Amino acid sequence: MDFSELCAKYSNVALLARGGQKVVFSAIHKIYGDVVLKLYFHPSDPRTQREIDISSKFQFDSVPKIYETGSVRYEQSDTIFSVEERIVGIELRKRFDSGVRFTLADAVSFLEQGLKFICQLEKNDIVHRDIKPENIILTPEGKIYFIDFGIARMLDLPSLTKTEAIMGPHTPGYAAPEQFNNLKDSIDSRADIFSLGVVTYEGLTGKNPFRENAKSSLDILQNTETITPVAFCAEGDSQKQFMSLLSSMMGKYPSRRPVNAEQALGWLQAAKSTLSL
Numbered sequence: 225m226d227f228s229e230l231c232a233k234y235s236n237v238a239l240l241a242r243g244g245q246k247v248v249f250s251a252i253h254k255i256y257g258d259v260v261l262k263l264y265f266h267p268s269d270p271r272t273q274r275e276i277d278i279s280s281k282f283q284f285d286s287v288p289k290i291y292e293t294g295s296v297r298y299e300q301s302d303t304i305f306s307v308e309e310r311i312v313g314i315e316l317r318k319r320f321d322s323g324v325r326f327t328l329a330d331a332v333s334f335l336e337q338g339l340k341f342i343c344q345l346e347k348n349d350i351v352h353r354d355i356k357p358e359n360i361i362l363t364p365e366g367k368i369y370f371i372d373f374g375i376a377r378m379l380d381l382p383s384l385t386k387t388e389a390i391m392g393p394h395t396p397g398y399a400a401p402e403q404f405n406n407l408k409d410s411i412d413s414r415a416d417i418f419s420l421g422v423v424t425y426e427g428l429t430g431k432n433p434f435r436e437n438a439k440s441s442l443d444i445l446q447n448t449e450t451i452t453p454v455a456f457c458a459e460g461d462s463q464k465q466f467m468s469l470l471s472s473m474m475g476k477y478p479s480r481r482p483v484n485a486e487q488a489l490g491w492l493q494a495a496k497s498t499l500s501l
Contacts, residue, residue, distance in 0.1 A: 227263070227298040230305065234261070245272075245374065247298075250310060256291050258310040263296065267304040270384055275373040276306055282348055286341040286370050311369045316423070317357035326427035328460040329501045330366075334427060335469075336492060337368050338420045342485035346413045349379040353411075355419035356398040357426070383408055396444040397435040398422050401476055404445055413485055414478040421473030429456050433474075449476060465495035 231237050234251035241248045249261040264272045280290040288309040296305045326334060345352060353375045361369045375393035385392050385406060392406035400418035402410040426432045433453035438444045453474060456467055469491050475481045482488035
């Protein structure tokens with residue numbers, strides 16, 4: 225099927241973004257409604273298929289629904305496409321860049337939703353590995369959605385990263401030390417817990433603690449391994465229980481973080497009783 229034939233099934237097809245891995249369009253379907261149409265440039269890349277498999281096989285509460293997938297010819301090349309639910313909201317990066325910060329209530333809601341999402345990933349042996357503001361959409365109602373499983377790892381399947389690689393797939397400033405150091409045996413949901421802690425901290429303070437004043441990606445990675453984020457006094461967190469939870473989530477070593485998202489949720493529930501929201 226040619227791309228023009230695919231487009232004939234939709235109306236208002238418009239380019240949203242184009243990167244090295246895929247091109248994204250917005251469109252309207254007579255049954256699905258507002259959708260996002262993604263075309264992947266490297267269909268033979270196993271990561272491409274894994275991303276589509278995760279998004280379509282597992283129906284997570286905080287992930288846009290996948291309506292259909294298939295093959296299409298685009299710009300004289302065979303590609304894979306997916307059609308997914310379009311979420312009306314703002315990318316968290318844009319919100320942060322505009323200077324808007326989380327209130328404590330915002331942060332608690334965000335963290336709770338994020339940990340419930342990681343709980344679902346844990347039950348399916350999946351590590352997202354790229355939780356960051358660019359991959360999170362916030363709706364006007366305050367619900368959050370996570371997107372882009374491009375570097376996700378399925379723990380019950382062979383790793384797609386070479387064991388001898390010096391670094392594993394990551395985004396500097398959000399990835400845990402064991403992730404970017406490619407310590408495969410140490411990578412599990414605690415890497416996602418680390419990333420979620422960083423994003424929550426950034427939402428409250430307006431700063432990423434590891435990117436602040438860094439001049440290069442290597443500086444950021446070094447900061448991640450050496451810097452302890454500055455204690456922040458959030459209004460309403462008089463006993464500093466919430467910030468203590470974030471600090472534990474951002475522990476340098478996996479063993480110093482909550483053992484899993486369920487435990488972190490338990491700690492969050494205990495902290496909530498001390499907060500003035």
